[in-house]
Amino acid sequence: MDPAPVRYAIRIHGHLGAAVLSAFPALVAQHLGADTVLTGLLDRSALFGVLAEVDALGLELLEISQLTPQRRSPKSGDSC
Amino acid sequence: MAPAAPHLIDRGDLLAALDRAAARKVTIISAPAGSGKTSLLRAWAYRSDQPHRFAVLQVQRDQRDAQQFWLALLTAVRHASGTASRGEAPAATPDFHERAMVDRVLSELAGHRGRLILVIDDLHELTSPEALAQLTRLLTNLPGNVHAVLTTRRDLPLRLHQLRLAGELAEIRAADLRFTERETRELLDASGIALSEAGATRLHQRTEGWAAGLRLAVISLAGHPDPERFVAEFSGSDRTVAEYLIAEMLDRQPDEVQQLLLRTSLLDRVNGELADLLTGRPGSEGILLELEDANAFVISLDPERTWFRYHHLFADLLRLELRRVLPEEVPVLHQRAAGWFIEHGQIVDAVRHTQAAGDWPGAARLLADHSFSLTLDGQTQTIQALLQAFPPGAGHPELALVHATVDLAQGRLGEAAAHLAVAETYTETAPPDRQRRLHVAVASLKLSLARRRGHFAGVLEQAKFLASPVSGQSDEDIALSSDLRVMALMNLGIVEAWSLGLPQAERHLREGAVLARRIGRPYLEVACLAQLGFASKIRPFAITRRRCQEAIALADRYGWGAEPIVAPALVTLAANSVWTGEFDEGERWLQRTERALQTDTGPGIRLLVHVASGMLQAGRGRRHEALEEFTAAEHLQSQLQGSHALANQVTGWLLATQARVGLPGEARASLAALDDERAGSGEMGNARAVICLAEGNPAAALVAVQDALDGTAPVIGYVTLVETHLLAGLAHRDLGDQRAANQAAEHALGLAEPDRLVLPFVMTGVENLLEALPRHATAHAALLTDILDVVHGLSLAAKVQSSLAQTEELSPSELRVLRYLPTNLSRPEIANELSVSVNTVNTHVRNIYAKLQARDRFSAVRRARELRLLSAGPMR
8 A cells, every 4th residue: 555645636526616625725626517626646544534525515526536657567456 | 313394395205115124123324415314214203103212323423432422322222211210320431341331232222112213323423443343243133122223424344244144134325315306396395485397307407316405405495586596597507516505595594694603613513602602692592493493404402402513514514614704713713612611511522622723732731631530431532532633743741641641541551651751741840830730630640550550659659649638729620639639549548458558548448439429420439439348358347248238239320330440349249258158159259250350450459359269269178279279369469569468368378278289398498488577477377387287297387376376477367367276276186185276276266256257267177176176165156067067068058138127136245145046055054154144144035036036046046147146246
């Protein structure tokens, strides 16, 4: 398991307002059509913290992707 | 759980699904926030034709404390069963045994008549892994009359495969909870909202049937001048459903309602007073009630509707909005809330809000002041969670004290000592207004630590601060220091009992118990009384027995009868029973002690258990088993720092038993290795005598016991001397002096009479000695008979504890005559023995028969035995 922070893109349905965005201070928001994409550098704990917040605020999660290619031989169990 | 508010529709299909599911064991409702789980459950529970009783627990936000969770569950079950008023309310304790607690819940559930529905709402908030594991056990072992319903936002690691395979698990998921288009229309109709078919469809599509979204929409739509336009705008917006609708809902509220909702959103729960404080305006209670009536996500928590909370989703969004529009207010609001909680003694909430306000030093001080009391409240895990919330940089030195308290509570003694050292260093340089409290706290913790480690000398040193008066301080000071004071008294008393300062021990333990009762700390009261039972062990046995039973009865009342704190009383009672030859009863008490000692509670109490077990085995003639127990006790003894009261007894019995099983050489070698002080004690003299007798040297045995007989050798108590006389008796017999042997035996019986000791006679193997004693010439015939019964393997029936109140008390002179009744002395002979007239004896005997309701000598003696009158303690 890699402890170092990784760049993630998290796609949420709908446009997030200022109040809800403030729940994700480590992430930058971009509108993509009817969705919002939150991007940022997150280690594993932070990632699951973000997911918990998405759950708590009743947001609809569409997609999570890792943006930075990690290493040549991908370890199993670490892709999202 | 309050009844469902109006305007919610009857979701018949789902209710029917719940009914069907209730035939199985467990239903899990797993769906995201705002899916309508709680509303559905409420509708189901309060349905007019609902026959079953409900026990409902809503798990607190971020519940990491397993004990708090189980206590709340137990309380809910008791409430539903109607047993809430029976016995004491379950209370949190510093020693928490999760398994035992779950067993308690299971038995409470099993005792419920009729079907019970156990609801655990918001289970995802339970973050304690141990609690989840035990919950799995609870669910797989539910009694047949109980059905459990769990709601959660995400699937949990509950291993319920067994139930699933057996078809005993029902699941309801998000897709099932979504409102259909038809249900959406029903909802609109029920709320009196006039919307076209197209409009309703659009609303349904936009919200995707999400319950929270629909409810929010309905709030805004009700009374809206142009519902179609609202829906059109809503559909056209890209904003997330929740945000859009909450914003709309808020806009529609009068300013005071908006302010109330925003400002109180940072609380986990709110009442009118608190809300007024945060809004700076009166009238909050009315607003809250109205909001609940309008079904606007405000829920009351008690039947009187004084406390409320908001739906979590709603509160979370409001909190974010608050931060956005009134950022500078947020820390102020937290501080105000903290102040209110401090005033109302709710320290955990106060600390949380102080932390949230960013006042780390303030939070540290609060926590440091109260962490001890909180551990006594059984909130150790909560304290740990609060500790973890401090950012690494803000390591305020007072936190060392908190760490030490938690370490101590959880048995990490080395770490506790390290943290205490840090705390102590800080105390010297702390601001003067903090110094006194910190000083007291540090001293108390050091005392607890010293006692746990068996550093007896250290304890006595630390107890100096107890001399300073408690008056002249603020009420809060007194309250805080009272907890510490009780613990200090208890620890001091324990140590004094162990180091033989017995009168002081009793005084301190009694003082501790009285103070504990006064400040409402029943757990500590039980602890002090149990230790007092142990400390009384050299008192007349009747007193010891009574004190132990008092402690155990109090513990049982609170449901702590199987907790380690009551172990000292249990084991003392066990030993007590064994001393008087009641081996079966002693064994029962020992078993109960073993059950109470599930976790390791240190060498001290385990030592006592081994000693009592050794005594029991010896009493039953199982010498090898006795040797094992005494050896184990000796081993534990060596782990204690500093000598303890029973040390010589343990070693003495160990050596004697070694000699008796045919290892006199080993015993002698160990004896030689002892220091002079120990070697010169009466107990060692006895051991030496046993060794000599085993080696066939009665003359040397007599020499060995001489000092004890003279009174020049120190003894732990008179029980040692009983053995001493018996050993002298055996030596005399072996040397051919039967008269001296009889005299010695008589002496021993005389000493043993008041408490009716049987064990020393059995252990020392004096059967022949006793049988040689002329029966008619002894004043202790009854005791002698009992001893011989035990020696011959007849167990003494457990004495019936008929209350003495049924019989009038016998006077001392009557008791003296009573003692002769078991013999075959005639009345003139008894009169002669007592140097009174025959008439006097006749009068006494008449009274004795009357008071004991006996017709003859035989039944009088039997009744006297039942009432333990033949050992009534010291003659007054």
